[in-house]
Amino acid sequence: MRFYDLWDADVPPSTRVEKGSHCAWVVFTPTPQEQAAVSSSGILGDFVVQYDVAMPDVAGDVQIYNGYFVHYFAPRGLPPVQKNVVFVIDISGSMHGTKMKQTKKAMHIILSDLHPDDCFNIVTFSDTVHVWKAGRSILATAHNVRSAKDYVHRMEADGWTDINKALLEAASVLTQSTPEPSPTRIPLLIFLTDGEPTAGVTSGTRILANARQALGGSVSLFGLAFGDDADYGLLRRLALENRGVARRIYEDADATLQLAGFYDEIASPLLYDVALSYRDGADLTRTLFPHYFQGAELVVAGRLAPGATELHVEAAGHGHAGQLRLENDISANATEAALFGCSPDLGQIGRFVQRLWAYFTIQELLRARFHSNDTAARRLLTEKATNLSLKYNFVTPVTSLVVVKPEEEESTTARATPGAPGTPLTTTVAHRDGGGGGGSLLSPPPLFHPLLCLAVDGDPHFVARLPGSPETLCFTLDGHPGDVLQLVTDPPSGLSVHGHLVGAPPRPGSADRPRTYLDAITVRVGPPRLHSVITVTLRGVALQGEGALDLPFGRPAWVSRPGLGVRVGPGTNVTLQLGAGLEFVVQRHRYSHPSPLQRDHLGFYVLDGSGLSAQAHGLLGQFQNADIRLQPGAGERPARLQREWATVPATRVTKLLKDSPLPAHQAPCWLVKGSDVEALLGGAYSTFVVPHPLEA
Structure with missing residues (x-):
């Protein structure tokens, strides 16, 4: 392959680009002075390298090293296939304000980019659904595009979220006949929502089944989860089961660009139903692709069969002119003999191809695990991945990165020093607060989160990793507004952690099921460690003991006292370090324009609980050193969790877990329900309620 510059542009200072006939080498080493010239904090942003490669073989480029191969399929010069696209837009109450403005702006850009031969329609939904052009899609003429922009401009956010009905209406539009003459058009459904189903059918399983039946396996669904409160897990399943992908759209200033950028990726389909096959290939990664879009690249990796001297590649798909079929024979040592000219160690390229095969294989194993409902199959797929x-x-998702601090740094304090040549410039900015507290305030160093064990967040949802096991326990408690819950208590260390509950409206159809969230966390550290009380609310952190100190959210700070560290991050996290083996994080969840169901609340996470004694108790504290064993199910007998005083049934489920300060994610856990939760905890709900946050 040969590299080409996409355009001639000024490169950043201290950038060196070397190009050979088959290789390019980019080195970026800004000096401290060059970094400081950008801003006082140095260079903050992405270093972007844009390039293209020449592929003389229309069947794509194949690299073979050490018995592994990778095939990059990206045919050029194909005309786009016309499409029939339906935009489904959430206009429920939670979309009010900035998100609605950003969506409207993005839709104006997207509508302007429609090809005149494309067909399109718009479906808006809250607890009711409205189809812009009832019956079927229409051609993207200039007049129709102007009319669509006017419709988008008039959208108003209000009501609940009926995802199921919106999907069924969109499917009905796509399955209607298109205008005559009717060439082959690829049906695309772009679904944007910022929440979870709260009206109509709210069961994810039923929504998935209804969508499968309505879309019939021929429509490609692309899910856009706008913001942290969107049910990304549901959208991901909808997309994977219906020939599409899901994408998170973050609530940032550039959300409009994120939305328009995603559409650009799928705006020009060149092929559909693409199948890549390899004679003498084994252990292949994914080889069937529903689409090939302009600007994309389909990648397949695999192993050569033992003794194979060449790899026969076949590619088939459907395009604008009908069926396309390409094939080629690649010698097994054709690329190993090539001189690349950049790397002094050609073995690095061979290792890269092997690692690329492993990476794609892991992705396929995790995708299969996500789809599987069989416990044994999921366990096997997890083990392989x-x-x-x-x-x-x-x-x-099945491994973690653990950062270990060198022993010689344990007793030292990090200081800001000028970066050596070729390293980023680091700065530390100090600020003082009028209220005295005897502590020093500095902007916090970056956080590294090790493997989390215990967490409570949401309604409230509890997550605990079983001691000595990779398995996770999850359960929900039906609390009462105003209650103060005992989360952690440890008499030998003088530690207690309590959480105050605030109420929220019940879900539709579940008026008898209370909904509560944490709105205050109180941490008391008494003798023998020290005398301090830390209270985290939705406004900030209050520190008492050896003076009082208030730290509001939005102002990064680091308070250091003997045996105590409080770090208020630049985002919404507060980290509490209470000596060796005790580190907690409190995260604030705040909504700019909350829906009727949403409440600002706090989440509490135990980053390190190794300092808790065997006497630790509380809803979370008791699990740090608990002896809980999993008894796998057999036949119709369910799996069980065994503790010294109880054995309770547990069901392995995949849930949207918020088990760390990172965004919520789909993950498996062993769910304990109803009265079995109290049996596992060793006491009724009332035994974990205290009269006052400071009472043990």
Whole structure:
């Protein structure tokens, strides 16, 4: 392959670009002075390298090293296939304000980019659904596009969220006949929502089944989860089961660009139903692709069969002119003999191809695990993905990166020093607060989160990793507004952590099920460690003991006292370090324009609980050193969790877990329900309620 510049542009200072006939080498080493010239904080942003490669073989480029191969399929010069696209837009109450403005702006850009031969329609929904052009899609003529922009401009946010009905209406539009003459058009459904189903059918399982039946396996669904409160897990399943992908759209100033940028990726389909096959290939990654879009690249990796001297590649798909079929024979040593000219160690390229095969194989294993509902199959897929991740050093949903501080740094304090040549410039900015407290305030150093064990967040949802096991326990408590819950208590260390509950409206159809969230966390550290009380609310942090100090959210700070560290991050996290083996994080969840169901609240996470004694108790504290064993199910007998005083049934489920300060994610856990929760905890709900946050 040969590299080409996409355009001639000024490169950043201290950038060196070397290009050969088959290789390019980019080195970026800004000096401290060059970094400081950008801003007082140095260079904050992405270093972007844009390039293109020449592919003389229309069947794509194949690299073969050490018995592994990778095939990059990106045929050029194909005309776009016309499409029939339906935009489904959430206009429920939670979309009010900035998100609605950003969506409208993005839709104006997207509508302007429609090809005149494309067909399109718009479906808006809250607890009711409205189809812009009832019956079927229409051609993207200039007049129709102007009319669509007017419709988008008039959208108003209000009401609940009926995802199921919106999907069914959109499917009905796509399955209607298109205008005559009617060439082949690829049906695309772009679904944007910022929440979870709260009206109509709210069961994710039923929504998935209804969508599968309505879309019939021929429509590609692309899910856009706008903001942290969107049900990304549901959108991901909808997309994976219906020939599409899901994408998170973050609530940032550039959300409009994120939305328009996603559409650009799928705006020009060149092929559909693409199948890549390899004679004498084995252990292949994904080879069937529903689409090939302009600007994209389909990648397949695999192994050569033992003794194979060449790899026969076949590619088939459907395009604007009908069926397309390409094939080629690649010698097994054709690329190994090539001189690349940049790397002094050609073995690095061979290792890269092998690691690329491992990476795509892990992704396929995790995708299969996500789809599977069989416990044994999920366990086997997890084991395979874990083994490959560990062998090739990949951080994946089944592995973690642990950062270990060198022993010589344990008793030292990090100081800001000018970066050496070629390293980023680091700065530390100090500020003082009028209220005295005897502590020093500095902007916090970056955080590294090790493997979390215990967490409570949401309604409230509890997550606990079983001691000595990779398995996770999850359960929900039906609390009462105003109650103060005993989360952690440890008499030998003088530690207690309590959480105050605030109420929220019940979900539709579940008026008898209370909904509560944490709005205050109180941490008391008494003798023998020290005398301090830390209270975290939705406004900030109040510190008492050896003077009082108030730290509001939005102002990064680091308070250091003997045996105590309080770090208020630049975002919404507060980290509490209470000596060796005790580190907690409190995270604030705040909504700019909350829906009727949403409440600002706090989440509490135990980053390190190794300092808790065997006497630790509380809703979370008791799990740090608990002896809980999992008894796998057999036949119709369910799995069980065994503790010294109880054995309770548990069901392995995949849930949207908020088990760390990072965004919520789909993950498996062992769910304990109803009265079995109290049996597992060793006491009724009332035994974990205290009269006052400072009472043990």
